[in-house]
Amino acid sequence: MGRNLAVSLASIAPGPLLRRTLRDPLVPFLLAGFLLFGGYFALEAGRREPIRFTPEAEAAMVEEFETLTGRKANAADRARMKDEYLTRELLFRDALDRNLHLTSPEAREMLIEKERYLIAGAPPEPSDEDLVNFYAENIKRYWGEPRTSFSQVFRSQKPDDAGALLAALNAGRAIPSDDFWLGHSFPGYGDSMVRGIFGQGFVDALKSAPPGRWIGPIASSRGWHFVRAASREPAALMPYPAVRDQVRQDFMIAHTRTAIDAAVARLKEKYDVVED
Numbered sequence: 042m043g044r045n046l047a048v049s050l051a052s053i054a055p056g057p058l059l060r061r062t063l064r065d066p067l068v069p070f071l072l073a074g075f076l077l078f079g080g081y082f083a084l085e086a087g088r089r090e091p092i093r094f095t096p097e098a099e100a101a102m103v104e105e106f107e108t109l110t111g112r113k114a115n116a117a118d119r120a121r122m123k124d125e126y127l128t129r130e131l132l133f134r135d136a137l138d139r140n141l142h143l144t145s146p147e148a149r150e151m152l153i154e155k156e157r158y159l160i161a162g163a164p165p166e167p168s169d170e171d172l173v174n175f176y177a178e179n180i181k182r183y184w185g186e187p188r189t190s191f192s193q194v195f196r197s198q199k200p201d202d203a204g205a206l207l208a209a210l211n212a213g214r215a216i217p218s219d220d221f222w223l224g225h226s227f228p229g230y231g232d233s234m235v236r237g238i239f240g241q242g243f244v245d246a247l248k249s250a251p252p253g254r255w256i257g258p259i260a261s262s263r264g265w266h267f268v269r270a271a272s273r274e275p276a277a278l279m280p281y282p283a284v285r286d287q288v289r290q291d292f293m294i295a296h297t298r299t300a301i302d303a304a305v306a307r308l309k310e311k312y313d314v315v316e317d
Contacts, residue, residue: 157301161300162300179291195267197219210269250270
């Protein structure tokens, strides 16, 4: 049995090369360095920023409480505030650990908008010169749409005698009309407004209608319409004073978009983007 044990120990004893390596004075230093750095990175990976209930946080909560309730916060109130604060912070940290912010559309959108603001900040207030220049450089944006003035006779149901009714209207005779929520006269309505009320088919029919003549009935989602176009105004450039507020808004949106586009270009170099 002793001989067998000696053979077993000999079979697992280090070989000559391993024994020479272990006797090398650099090896212990290398092993120690490996263990040191490994432990450091393990600690760093597990380290978390502690949750702190600071005096500033307590003061803010107390001020809000006293404003809402109209009374001084007592010790029980303060203890409850602290408990609520810590509960919310702990739940928030755990939600991040679970990556819930990646699965909630509302949370994602809120973070995206926050990131937009952090990148672009509040746009600078433009001068009048900035706005006039922007207006001139983007003049195609500020053409007003075509407008039409027209009248209608409305029927909630398609009339069986539509041809006779149309002939009566063009002969100058009045015919009964159902009530319509916007009335029967539409002065200077832009195409987009007409489209929103009656639909694109109505806009197309109105554009082709000979001025002063009744046409129809035109179907819409609301019913049936006999229509007479009175006049048309072509698309025209809106003067700067009339659209200054819109120009200012467009200028600030463009400023933000430029900052965002530059940031996105940098982020594409930082993150892999795969387009299927």
